Amino acid sequence: VVRWEMRTRFFLRTAEFLWQEGHTAHATKDEAIEETEKMIHVYADFVENFMGIPVIKGIKTASERFAGADETYCIEALMQDGKALQAGTSHFLGQNFGKAFDVKFTNKEGKIEHAWGTSWGTSTRLIGGLIMTHSDDLGLVLPPSLAPIQVVIVPIFKGEDQLNQINEVAFAIQDKLKAKGIAVKYDNRTENKPGWKFAEYELKGVPIRIAMGARDLENQTVEIARRDNLTKEVQPLENIEVYIEELLKTIQKDIFAKALNYRDSHITAVDSYEEFKKVLEEKGGFISAHWDGTAEEEEQIKNETKATIRCIPLNNELEDGISLISGKPSQQRVIFAKSY
Structure with a gap:
């Protein structure tokens, strides 16, 4: 007899949860990209300035992006146990869904085109993120901006x-x-x-x-x-x-500053795979490391350590280096972590 069980975590990964979700259709690629980027900044503003949770804004790798999207933007937060939490996503869908569902419009020249789409959302996992970021052994610690009783x-x-x-x-x-x-x-x-x-x-x-x-x-x-x-x-x-x-x-400021100090003290730059595995097991948190850009290396690291590339940070600094496993040249570091 084979028995299948779905492991649940309150607010994070449950049988039922609530989404805040939006979809937009645009006449041009540039407009759709602008909307996609705008929404990830809206989410980051809310999570940081209201929830008091610092986030890293970035884009997902091809293997981690939303199925059917041309690009997935994300905000990644770090919990007190050293694990990452994806706190919101915004997807540039290109014309993929416009073509799949035959969403068309007449452009200024009178020609019929498929719409350029976006999709973005957060969910009740933000409640779990709020609890895990700020709380202590006595119970909840709520930022004043969201506390029902201040x-x-x-x-x-x-x-x-x-x-x-x-x-x-x-x-x-x-x-x-x-x-x-x-x-x-x-x-x-x-x-x-x-x-x-x-x-x-x-x-x-x-x-x-x-x-x-x-x-x-x-x-x-x-x-x-x-x-x-x-x-x-x-x-x-x-x-x-x-x-x-x-x-x-x-x-409100102090709660964010405390979480930011924890997050920043748990971003560790490593230059070797051995150091990567050591930091992951002994310290946790975000690991900044070079990656050769291939799905093969990304998958190997995931299988061997359970750590995934959380994001390629927006406005990432370029830096020449050598990837963790293949030794191929890399022009920038990406953010790895174990996650929920």
């Missing part, structure tokens, strides 16, 4: 009188933050202890936690905890909404 206020009190006093100040803070467009929640539930709430919102990845107790009321201060670096500080109540607004911007 700030949570937790009261620390003994008895109903103290809670009522804190409520008055906390609701005022909440209103000031909402007026600035900040998504804030005041959790004054009485059935859970403050420590329980702290753990809950750490698990959910809420970027900022404000804690208020009786002593804070006396001192006109609050304790502010950052989810990204787990630091705490005491700040005055006066103009707290301005401070929080700026802190959210700082956290």
Whole structure:
């Protein structure tokens, strides 16, 4: 009896997932290429500036590109376990699909031509990428720009009188933050202890936690905890909404900077196949190496190491070198990695 199983990974490779996908048809090759390139930059902008995930923009090799495409553009991210994640693709389809599905138009000269096509998309695997890029053993770490709750206020009190006093100040803070467009929640539930709430919102990845107790009321201060670096500080109540607004911007930048530092420290240039295999097993991450441009060498490396060419970076610097296995001359390095 032969039993087949499909291995699933939440958000990354599952039986069902959601796509954001677009298709366009153009009158000229240049217009279609322009659209293809524009969309990979749109995806990169969203992933970097909203999700806080640094990416390498590039093109796929012939064996890795989308079937039927003349060129596949991609953005590649690096997860904390050293594996690459394809975070979005944009395909220049040439006239291949126009001819296959008989998509025609009348051009300016009155002649009938097949349309030039593009196709581009991302999916819910970006959620998996977000989790794996930023999170830690305590739970999620969410960038403020995407967090459904950006700030949570937790009261620390003994008895109903103290809670009522804190409520008055906390609701005022909440209103000031909402007026600035900040998504804030005041959790004054009485059935859970403050420590329980702290753990809950750490698990959910809420970027900022404000804690208020009786002593804070006396001192006109609050304790502010950052989810990204787990630091705490005491700040005055006066103009707290301005401070929080700026802190959210700082956290967004810091989350990206941390991920970028990890990514950049895990791009390793190698010049021999032995060094390639050593780095792949001991360090992981992206490996920058010369390749002779043949599908044969690409396939051999994939079979022997499970690493694939993730992309040929856009605007790649030209550099003379020798390919890893065949020893043939190469004019540029490409990016290898194990991937999901």
